[in-house]
Amino acid sequence: MSVAERPVVQEARRIMEVCNACRYCEGFCAVFPAMEMRRSFTTGDLEYLANLCHNCTACFHACQYAPPHEFDINNSRVMARLRAGTYEKYAWPGSFARLFRRNGTVISVATAMATALLLMLALTVQGKDIVLSLHQGGGSFYSVVPYRLMLGVPLVMVILATVVTVVGLVRFARGTGWNVKQLLDPELMWLAARNVLTLRYLGGSGDGCNYEDDTYSHKRRWYHQILFYGFGLCVLSTTAAAVYEHFLHWQAPYPITSFPVVTGTLGGVGILLGSAGLFWLKVKRDPRPQAESLLGMDVAFSGLLFLTSLSGLLLLSLRETRAMGVLLVLHLGFVAGFFITLPYGKFVHAVYRFAALVRFADEKRRNHPGNGIF
Amino acid sequence: MIDITRNYDVLVVGGGNAALCAAISARKAGATVLIMEYAPREFRGGNSRHTRNLRCAHDGPTEFLKGSYPEEKFFNDLLNITDGNTHEKLARLMIRDSVDAPAWMYDHGVRFQHIQGTLGLAHSNPFFIGGGRALLNAFYNVARRLGVKVLYNSEVLELEIEDGTFRSAVVRSRGFTHKVQAKSVVIASGGFQADIDWLKEAWGEVAENFIIRGTPYNRGRMLKDLIARGAEIVGDPRQCHAVAIDARSPRFDAGIVTRLDCLPFSIVVNKDAERFYDEGEDFWPKRYAIWGRLVADQPDQVAFSIIDSRSIDLFMPSLFRPFRADSIRELGRLLALDPLRLERTVRDFNEAVRPGNFNKDELDDCATVSLEPPKTHWARPLDKPPFYAYPLRPGITFTYLAVKVDECARVVMQDSSPAENIFAAGEIMAGNILGQGYMAGMGMTIGTVFGRIAGKEAAGYVCR
Ligand SMILES: Cc1cc2nc3c(=O)[nH]c(=O)nc-3n(C[C@H](O)[C@H](O)[C@H](O)COP(=O)(O)OP(=O)(O)OC[C@H]3O[C@@H](n4cnc5c(N)ncnc54)[C@H](O)[C@@H]3O)c2cc1C
Ligand code: SF4
Ligand code: SF4
Numbered sequence: 001m002s003v004a005e006r007p008v009v010q011e012a013r014r015i016m017e018v019c020n021a022c023r024y025c026e027g028f029c030a031v032f033p034a035m036e037m038r039r040s041f042t043t044g045d046l047e048y049l050a051n052l053c054h055n056c057t058a059c060f061h062a063c064q065y066a067p068p069h070e071f072d073i074n075n076s077r078v079m080a081r082l083r084a085g086t087y088e089k090y091a092w093p094g095s096f097a098r099l100f101r102r103n104g105t106v107i108s109v110a111t112a113m114a115t116a117l118l119l120m121l122a123l124t125v126q127g128k129d130i131v132l133s134l135h136q137g138g139g140s141f142y143s144v145v146p147y148r149l150m151l152g153v154p155l156v157m158v159i160l161a162t163v164v165t166v167v168g169l170v171r172f173a174r175g176t177g178w179n180v181k182q183l184l185d186p187e188l189m190w191l192a193a194r195n196v197l198t199l200r201y202l203g204g205s206g207d208g209c210n211y212e213d214d215t216y217s218h219k220r221r222w223y224h225q226i227l228f229y230g231f232g233l234c235v236l237s238t239t240a241a242a243v244y245e246h247f248l249h250w251q252a253p254y255p256i257t258s259f260p261v262v263t264g265t266l267g268g269v270g271i272l273l274g275s276a277g278l279f280w281l282k283v284k285r286d287p288r289p290q291a292e293s294l295l296g297m298d299v300a301f302s303g304l305l306f307l308t309s310l311s312g313l314l315l316l317s318l319r320e321t322r323a324m325g326v327l328l329v330l331h332l333g334f335v336a337g338f339f340i341t342l343p344y345g346k347f348v349h350a351v352y353r354f355a356a357l358v359r360f361a362d363e364k365r366r367n368h369p370g371n372g373i374f
Numbered sequence: 375m376i377d378i379t380r381n382y383d384v385l386v387v388g389g390g391n392a393a394l395c396a397a398i399s400a401r402k403a404g405a406t407v408l409i410m411e412y413a414p415r416e417f418r419g420g421n422s423r424h425t426r427n428l429r430c431a432h433d434g435p436t437e438f439l440k441g442s443y444p445e446e447k448f449f450n451d452l453l454n455i456t457d458g459n460t461h462e463k464l465a466r467l468m469i470r471d472s473v474d475a476p477a478w479m480y481d482h483g484v485r486f487q488h489i490q491g492t493l494g495l496a497h498s499n500p501f502f503i504g505g506g507r508a509l510l511n512a513f514y515n516v517a518r519r520l521g522v523k524v525l526y527n528s529e530v531l532e533l534e535i536e537d538g539t540f541r542s543a544v545v546r547s548r549g550f551t552h553k554v555q556a557k558s559v560v561i562a563s564g565g566f567q568a569d570i571d572w573l574k575e576a577w578g579e580v581a582e583n584f585i586i587r588g589t590p591y592n593r594g595r596m597l598k599d600l601i602a603r604g605a606e607i608v609g610d611p612r613q614c615h616a617v618a619i620d621a622r623s624p625r626f627d628a629g630i631v632t633r634l635d636c637l638p639f640s641i642v643v644n645k646d647a648e649r650f651y652d653e654g655e656d657f658w659p660k661r662y663a664i665w666g667r668l669v670a671d672q673p674d675q676v677a678f679s680i681i682d683s684r685s686i687d688l689f690m691p692s693l694f695r696p697f698r699a700d701s702i703r704e705l706g707r708l709l710a711l712d713p714l715r716l717e718r719t720v721r722d723f724n725e726a727v728r729p730g731n732f733n734k735d736e737l738d739d740c741a742t743v744s745l746e747p748p749k750t751h752w753a754r755p756l757d758k759p760p761f762y763a764y765p766l767r768p769g770i771t772f773t774y775l776a777v778k779v780d781e782c783a784r785v786v787m788q789d790s791s792p793a794e795n796i797f798a799a800g801e802i803m804a805g806n807i808l809g810q811g812y813m814a815g816m817g818m819t820i821g822t823v824f825g826r827i828a829g830k831e832a833a834g835y836v837c838r
């Protein structure tokens with residue numbers, strides 16, 4: 001346990017003990033039912049609970065002990081702080097954990113460097129004329145960035161990111177005192193996946209979550225889902241393109257009505273809307289139940305997604321012009337920045353949350369055998 | 375800015391559940407409404423902030439309630455717990471109106487939990503998701519959208535009443551004293567439990583050792599003023615809802631988390647280390663409300679609930695961790711009790727326990743023989759260390775002394791005529807229904823039903 005983390009863990013334990021004596025919030029989300037299955041809380045328990053929390057802030061606005069009450073209960077905030085701590089604690093390799101601090105800066109610098117590097121490479125290797133001239137028809141992208149590079153580099157990066165993330169995941173599961181094998185139980189995975197796909201717990205008590213104040217709204221859920229499915233479509237589009245390319249030997253760019261372009265465009269628009277919406281909510285939100293240290297990470301992540309998607313869409317619409325070369329390099333730079341920083345940024349929330357939901361499904365099943373629904 | 379020089383149709387005194395139900399109902403009936411809440415915004419909503427359910431009659435299962443709870447059963451339960459000390463007409467009116475309360479609340483933003491059944495209340499009491507504060511947030515948001523004006527930090531000091539008719543109120547708002555005129559007034563300012571001096575008038579010096587579970591703002595100022603201006607009073611100033619809570623609670627506003635559910639599995643001793651009442655008389659939800667008085671009658675108004683490790687996980691955890699020791703003697707020392715006497719009390723108890731089949735969910739056959747007082751259920755010897763103890767004090771939930779009201783929630787004056795434009799709802803009139811005793815959820819039901827009636831009638835008076 002890092003030294004900086006201790007007071008947060010203590011505060012989370014204090015708050016969970018108060019909540020466990022109260023339980024008024026048990027209808028809001030999975031954190032409270034999971035809490036009720038315990039009478040005392042190890043550090044690992046608390047880290048698990050923190051990753052079940054979606055920071056909907058409902059329990060802050062509903063709490064009769066919220067500050068200025070002397071009990072000073074701010075569960076949403078302590079869960080957010082502790083969650084940020086788990087990203088650091090379980091990051092692999094351990095020496096990279098620092099990347100989670102000042103994450104906004106880390107991500108901006110990494111992306112800027114990737115982009116600059118690519119641009120320089122393209123300009124020096126391919127030459128200014130090629131980058132800035134007009135290319136048309138099949139294979140035009142590859143005259144700017146060679147095919148092998150465009151396929152190979154991302155592939156390596158994706159594999160690296162996956163390995164690092166999976167190791168982090170296993171470290172998280174173990175560190176919080178859970179049996180990693182349970183993660184692979186298909187029924188549990190399905191139960192957890194269902195919650196993720198519908199973002200059930202941001203539904204709160206049925207009217208959404210609190211964000212700006214004590215009124216409920218579904219906005220955050222919607223923006224997040226648009227972003228989530230937009231991202232999914234982009235992954236689909238890229239995979240389809242790779243298949244076309246590699247197995248069907250059909251070279252990009254593809255026609256407007258082709259599968260990769262249609263899914264990519266829809267997905268890109270989704271990412272734009274979703275990330276802009278989430279950013280807008282961040283600006284307007286009530287700061288009290290938030291961990292401000294997370295703001296940089298959140299903004300960098302949605303900002304990077306926004307720019308990646310924007311550059312992709314621009315590339316699509318201007319691919320027949322001289323701007324194509326620069327836009328392509330820019331877009332690839334953002335994509336590279338995204339994958340390089342993937343295991344050391346906001347993206348990990350998805351992984352840890354999923355693991356926490358699987359564990360919750362497991363605990364539910366043990367406590368209420370025969371009842372898989374929750 | 376809220377203009378308090380304007381003559382509002384309805385002035386609502388208080389900012390809890392009863393007040394909000396009245397304000398929303400009055401506004402929906404077409405009246406202009408001003409709410410005066412003593413507390414600052416962060417602490418708005420009085421005792422209602424600390425609640426989690428209400429009691430309603432219903433004929434069949436609903437999304438939030440099991441089975442049914444017929445009106446007649448509700449009424450009989452009420453007769454039972456008050457020992458007949460209720461006003462039948464008002465009680466039946468309340469029960470009838472409780473039927474559509476959850477739907478009304480739902481329409482105004484309150485959300486209920488799906489059936490849990492843990493407290494044995496699944497047939498009668500729907501639970502609010504997020505508790506009373508979430509309920510209040512919902513009501514305040516509806517009220518704001520409807521155009522109800524709310525002033526926080528505003529204590530109503532006096533009412534000006536001429537010939538049974540309300541004219542204006544004197545208010546201290548943010549440090550200044552104003553006169554506020556309105557055509558009618560709904561008083562929903564709670565009981566007087568936070569006024570310790572008044573409690574002492576009723577209970578004597580022992581009240582110094584009482585803990586007030588809810589808001590420090592319910593000081594009974596309106597109740598006192600109405601009494602002085604000739605309103606008829608019902609009830610006894612000593613009657614109240616009083617439970618035994620953890621003695622380490624802060625003096626005010628600790629709410630639900632300092633309640634203790636361990637008593638039926640424990641023995642309870644006073645500061646002389648003697649037992650004084652059957653801890654296992656009945657299920658805890660049926661008995662918790664007598665223990666406040668029982669502890670209040672003990673020397674120094676303090677007692678200790680003692681259990682062993684066999685029972686430590688049988689009840690809901692509470693805010694403070696128990697005292698813990700490896701022997702009864704050591705536990706006695708920790709609690710500043712006479713260790714030898716405590717040891718003897720425990721020994722006597724252990725020897726009197728006759729073997730049985732322990733079952734915490736039934737009135738089981740684990741009881742003592744020839745012990746005074748007996749423990750009639752869940753009696754098991756205290757012999758498995760470590761031993762634990764929770765210190766107890768009386769915790770006052772709310773007082774029952776009330777202004778008398780009629781079926782329109784109008785305040786009845788001493789000449790038995792109802793004041794035409796003065797209405798009361800919630801704790802301040804709860805004594806009409808609760809002469810004594812308590813059942814879970816009554817406080818919110820009384821406030822919701824009579825708050826709605828008061829609001830509608832106050833608007834009706836103005837708009838007729
Ligand atoms: C810990 C706890 C748990 C409880 N749980 C439940 C439960 O689950 N179910 C249930 O039915 N009941 C419960 N009760 C009882 C319930 O809280 C009350 O009966 C109910 O809330 C009363 O509502 P009310 O609107 O009359 O009073 P309150 O909600 O107390 O509101 C009174 C309001 O008047 C204001 N006020 C007081 N004096 C003045 C003045 N002079 N001028 C202006 N404003 C003034 C106060 O600030 C407050 O806002 C509980 C009580 C406590 C303490
Ligand atoms: S956040 Fe507050 S109201 Fe909710 S369970 Fe915890 S203590 Fe109770
Ligand atoms: S912030 Fe929302 S998700 Fe997190 S614990 Fe509170 S209610 Fe649950």
